[in-house]
Amino acid sequence: MDYLIVAFFAFFGGNARYLLGVNLPVVNGFPLGTLAANLLGCFLFSWLVKHIMADKDVNGRLILGVGTGFFGAFTTFSSFALETVKLFEANIFLAFIYLILSIGGGLFAAYLGEKFWRPKANKEDFK
Structure with a gap:
């Protein structure tokens, strides 16, 4: 089942990256x-997963x-590596x-994503 979930979201991440x-x-x-895809992906992955999804018990x-x-397909190390080699040449x-x-x-984008927004603390957090 996990493979299907990853594949489903990768379809959308890959298409977003292509666009x-x-x-x-x-x-x-x-x-x-x-x-842009890699920087945006680093920021959004850190922000969305840490602050929205994990805090809301998704x-x-x-x-x-x-x-x-999604973010595995949206960001891409292979393109980064190939384009770096081409630029060096x-x-x-x-x-x-x-x-x-x-x-x-x-x-830095991942750091900003983590620090960008934090939900307000509940009073119970300080007991």
């Missing part, structure tokens, strides 16, 4: 679509589907910028 890539241009070999299979299925400076933005930006 983002089609609508954001590659500028001088710099893959804006992949960068079913674990739904978290699996959204996290592994064409423009080493842009390749380093892409690496810094992707890795550093991804970590």
Whole structure:
């Protein structure tokens, strides 16, 4: 059953990634679509799963589907790796910028997603 849930959500994540890539241009070999998908995915995955789904006791299979299925297909390491190699061959400076933005930006986006919104504490939390 878990495979079907992951596959179902991956269909939507992959299509969202495709649409983002089609609508954001590659500028001088710099893959804006992949960068945007990975940064947005890091932020949204951290925010949605941590603050919305986990805090609301959402079913674990739904978290699996959204996290592994949707965001696993939306973000992509293979495209990041291939595009980095292509950039190194064409423009080493842009390749380093892409690496810094992707890795550093991804970590920072995940951090922001975790810190962006926290539900108000209940009085029972302090007893």
